[in-house]
Amino acid sequence: MTTFIGICLQVALLALLPPLLLGIINKTKAGFAGRRGPPILQVYYDLLRLMKKNVVISSTTTWVFLAAPLVSVVSVVLAGLMVPLGPTAAPIHFTGDLIMFAYLLALGRFFTTMAALDTGSSFEGMGAAREFTFACFSEPALFLALLVLVKLSGALSLSAMLLPASHVRIGSTASAALVLIAVSLFVVLLAETSRIPVDDPNTHLELTMIHEVMVLDNSGPLLGAQIYASSLKLLILAAFLLHIVLPLNPALVGRDWGLMLVGLLVVAGIIGSVESLMARLQLRFVPTLLVAACLFSGFGFLLIL
Amino acid sequence: MNMLILMATAIGLIGSGVPGLFCHRRSATGQHLAMAINVAASAVGMAAVLWHDIPRVAAEGWHPVCSLPIGKLALSLDDMNAWFLLPIFLISALGSIYGLGYWPQRKHPVDGRKLRLFWGLMSGAMVLVVLAANSVWFLIAWEIMALSGYFLLTTEDGRPEVRQSGWVYFIATHLATLCLIAFFVLLRIYSGSFHLWPRALVGLPVGVLTALFLLGLIGFGFKAGLVPLHVWLPAGHANAPSHVSALFSGVMLNMGIYGIMRVVVTAGRPPLWWGVVLISVGMLSAFSGITWAMAQRDFKRLLAYSSIENIGIITTGLGLAVLGLSVNEPIWVALGLGGALLHTLNHSLFKPLLFMGAGGIIHGAKTRDMESLGGLAARMPAVFRLMLLGSAAIAALPPLNGFVSEMLIYLGFFQTLHGATAAPWAAWVVPALALVGAIALMTFVKLTATCFVGQPRSATAAGAHDPAATMLWPMVLLAAACVLVGAFPVLLMGLLDHAIAAWVPSHRSIPLVGIINVWWITALALPLMICSVGIAWWVHHCRKSVPETSVGTWDCGYAAPRSRMQYTGSSLMQTMAMIFRRILWRREQPPRVHGIFPPPADYACNTPDPLLDRVAEPALKKVGHILESARILQSGAAQLYMLYILLIVLILLMIR
Numbered sequence: 010m011t012t013f014i015g016i017c018l019q020v021a022l023l024a025l026l027p028p029l030l031l032g033i034i035n036k037t038k039a040g041f042a043g044r045r046g047p048p049i050l051q052v053y054y055d056l057l058r059l060m061k062k063n064v065v066i067s068s069t070t071t072w073v074f075l076a077a078p079l080v081s082v083v084s085v086v087l088a089g090l091m092v093p094l095g096p097t098a099a100p101i102h103f104t105g106d107l108i109m110f111a112y113l114l115a116l117g118r119f120f121t122t123m124a125a126l127d128t129g130s131s132f133e134g135m136g137a138a139r140e141f142t143f144a145c146f147s148e149p150a151l152f153l154a155l156l157v158l159v160k161l162s163g164a165l166s167l168s169a170m171l172l173p174a175s176h177v178r179i180g181s182t183a184s185a186a187l188v189l190i191a192v193s194l195f196v197v198l199l200a201e202t203s204r205i206p207v208d209d210p211n212t213h214l215e216l217t218m219i220h221e222v223m224v225l226d227n228s229g230p231l232l233g234a235q236i237y238a239s240s241l242k243l244l245i246l247a248a249f250l251l252h253i254v255l256p257l258n259p260a261l262v263g264r265d266w267g268l269m270l271v272g273l274l275v276v277a278g279i280i281g282s283v284e285s286l287m288a289r290l291q292l293r294f295v296p297t298l299l300v301a302a303c304l305f306s307g308f309g310f311l312l313i314l
Numbered sequence: 315m316n317m318l319i320l321m322a323t324a325i326g327l328i329g330s331g332v333p334g335l336f337c338h339r340r341s342a343t344g345q346h347l348a349m350a351i352n353v354a355a356s357a358v359g360m361a362a363v364l365w366h367d368i369p370r371v372a373a374e375g376w377h378p379v380c381s382l383p384i385g386k387l388a389l390s391l392d393d394m395n396a397w398f399l400l401p402i403f404l405i406s407a408l409g410s411i412y413g414l415g416y417w418p419q420r421k422h423p424v425d426g427r428k429l430r431l432f433w434g435l436m437s438g439a440m441v442l443v444v445l446a447a448n449s450v451w452f453l454i455a456w457e458i459m460a461l462s463g464y465f466l467l468t469t470e471d472g473r474p475e476v477r478q479s480g481w482v483y484f485i486a487t488h489l490a491t492l493c494l495i496a497f498f499v500l501l502r503i504y505s506g507s508f509h510l511w512p513r514a515l516v517g518l519p520v521g522v523l524t525a526l527f528l529l530g531l532i533g534f535g536f537k538a539g540l541v542p543l544h545v546w547l548p549a550g551h552a553n554a555p556s557h558v559s560a561l562f563s564g565v566m567l568n569m570g571i572y573g574i575m576r577v578v579v580t581a582g583r584p585p586l587w588w589g590v591v592l593i594s595v596g597m598l599s600a601f602s603g604i605t606w607a608m609a610q611r612d613f614k615r616l617l618a619y620s621s622i623e624n625i626g627i628i629t630t631g632l633g634l635a636v637l638g639l640s641v642n643e644p645i646w647v648a649l650g651l652g653g654a655l656l657h658t659l660n661h662s663l664f665k666p667l668l669f670m671g672a673g674g675i676i677h678g679a680k681t682r683d684m685e686s687l688g689g690l691a692a693r694m695p696a697v698f699r700l701m702l703l704g705s706a707a708i709a710a711l712p713p714l715n716g717f718v719s720e721m722l723i724y725l726g727f728f729q730t731l732h733g734a735t736a737a738p739w740a741a742w743v744v745p746a747l748a749l750v751g752a753i754a755l756m757t758f759v760k761l762t763a764t765c766f767v768g769q770p771r772s773a774t775a776a777g778a779h780d781p782a783a784t785m786l787w788p789m790v791l792l793a794a795a796c797v798l799v800g801a802f803p804v805l806l807m808g809l810l811d812h813a814i815a816a817w818v819p820s821h822r823s824i825p826l827v828g829i830i831n832v833w834w835i836t837a838l839a840l841p842l843m844i845c846s847v848g849i850a851w852w853v854h855h856c857r858k859s860v861p862e863t864s865v866g867t868w869d870c871g872y873a874a875p876r877s878r879m880q881y882t883g884s885s886l887m888q889t890m891a892m893i894f895r896r897i898l899w900r901r902e903q904p905p906r907v908h909g910i911f912p913p914p915a916d917y918a919c920n921t922p923d924p925l926l927d928r929v930a931e932p933a934l935k936k937v938g939h940i941l942e943s944a945r946i947l948q949s950g951a952a953q954l955y956m957l958y959i960l961l962i963v964l965i966l967l968m969i970r
Contacts, residue, residue, distance in 0.1 A: 066856070066865065067867040067868070069689075069769055069866065070767075070867075071766075073691075073767065075852065076849040076852075076853065079848070079849050080846075080849070083841065087838060087842070101838070103830070103834040104830045105725050105834075108721045109712060109838060111748070112717055112721075113712060115710075115752070116706075116711045116842075118755065119706060119709060122756075122759050122763070123702075123763055123767070126763035126886075127763070128768070128867040129689075129768030129769045129877070130867045130869070130880070130881075131881050133881075134880065134881020135881065137881075138881065138886045138887075138888070141752070141756035141759060142756065142890050144755070144756075148749065149748045150745075151748070152745045152748040155728075155744075156728070156744055159731055160741075226867055307745075310741075314738050
């Protein structure tokens, strides 16, 4: 019964929660800037508004441009069904789902970058080039973190790997390794969801844009789908990170769900603070940052060998 | 019975180009005849292989009466060579159909007949290479394959760059054969017979074992295209007709892999360091192959380098299996060898698909330079869809076939963390594979995007069109196979388990089905496929509901954008090329800017094969210089050569 409720809760959270995280980030940033900021639910209103709008499609584009936002939503949703959001196992879990998870995200990236190049615009080309260049460095960091989790849990499924991660005794070598991969995963999270210091989600036409510039030509429901998919990715990666950091206890299911929910909101707040307190890195230093993330995970792996 | 049929199909394939020689040089009859014989022989051959595999006939041998003085003709078929036979038949048949449209006799009266003669010869010889159970016959079949390969690569021998790349291939293949002759001689001395493939030679001195392994690895590695032995591969593939590149890349490279798979088990349980060497060489090939692929402008060279990458991934998987065999971890063997075998088959599906697509582009747009293409999606929609699918498959994206095999290899390396004898140092392959996978994704996005989307960058690209049905249907079949294997991997799991069990029969193998539940892949592939149907509907709906307006791409206020301003393939790769500049080792000519009002300056940058360009060619030139003095022996008179032979034989007899 608890599993069933857990699954229902997870699906509901996956469907409804993501835009809220963006709202909290924006509110935090407004707070730091001394502004009142948009309402916390503004992203929901935006999505509803976009869904009702018509689309403008460039005559240069092909069907890939229309397909890409849908493919990204579907692939991120499927990936999200493999990461446990709460203390119960995710709806989909099987041996090897960790690789499926990484490659579903890659499928989304394949189509988003194809669609960006489909418009034939140099701006979107730049965005696509940066997106997959930086992915080349964040993927190894992610897989190194997975190595640590596999080694600690002895399992090859995300649910079985992430749930016991929180049972590691504080002060042990394993906990030190977990701290290192948590840092690394936080950087991966910032890079994959295009936040400062890797990318600035506020401006469109700066020459340093990544994600925003890739979706420059999207409008109406297509833009809505892209925004939703990227916020969903944020939710999933944040939940991934929280499982490593939070001291969950499977005996107290209710408390754990509460902890995870609060944790998700706190992560959004932290991202907002990082965005307010830091400047965006120069583009040529982004690979350096991501290599540093790889090194963090790598040393984490060394610790537990 | 099966052996008889397979022998007959091999002979049929070998002879398929012969009738065409007697036809008029402008008549299409010979070509149609060759295609019909090839397809029929391949269909029979595939049926025989599946007939062997599905009702589980035990490994069978065939020893007919005819024999050479030095060795009986012996063939054998087990589940392992059955696995390697399937792609030979498939690609040979589909390629000969493709050739009807791509290389019609009418348009190529000079070299069409030659191409088909050697096409059949090479396909048949490859069947014999896989079936051979005697080293003399193996070498004969191997040489027929290698030499007809030379004539296929140099189909257009009127062009100097084709002759040049053919020459490099010729040297490489002879070096390979040299190593293999030494390998088989050693094997003959220590096993006491020409019989292939010995699986458990016991009591060999360590030095001999090492020599056997290294000779086999170098000899077969040349053919497989492992770095640093790959130098013949990129230019050879780029300059051959596209269906020949498909046969080379999709099937002939497999022969090298097949050889290595057989070599590593000659000693029963292989030493641990063999596995380490294979994993290192594999990762080196995978990484440098994909990094070089990324930087190419010529899309056929890009595909050739990506073959090096895939061969590297296969070798890495094989290395894990060898590791598992040496420390007795059956789960590593199953995942490593299973991944390697499945990736071999997958590579034989998507790489020919991509090469045939490349042929379609050359057919339609008459260029191999990506930077002068663009916007082909509107002009050749069928090729675009097929190439996009092939690119997604080779980038290992679910729900396509490349994902299944890479997942097996990943899981195998994750497994090295566990088990009685954990080898966590091997797990470092995992992040390296992730890096290779990410670069592969960007390489193939670059390939399809630069060629097909955006706006045409030249007039030739603007006039392109879809090719004929004979060229499209083979690609459709390959694409369907990619989807089928990707969405229903369970179809192949049985055959794969048999092949793993046949590798080392004495080793107790565990079935893959017991390790992972591949139905989950199907379960996740179905929503993705339903989603793609949904997308097709949505696109249709959008096209209808959106009024036909000619809205251009948002140009940021600049009123006169030109197609030359689009991001090119080189600009997409610029950051990565800068980061990996030491591996790419490009030749750059930076512009010279001087004075307050500098005159126009040029910048040139090209990416030749670093090893061929900077290492192999200078070294070979030096060797050639030294050997200049040996020219005295070569007068060109046949009598003198006969005298040499007489003298050598006399000396050999005296030694005896």
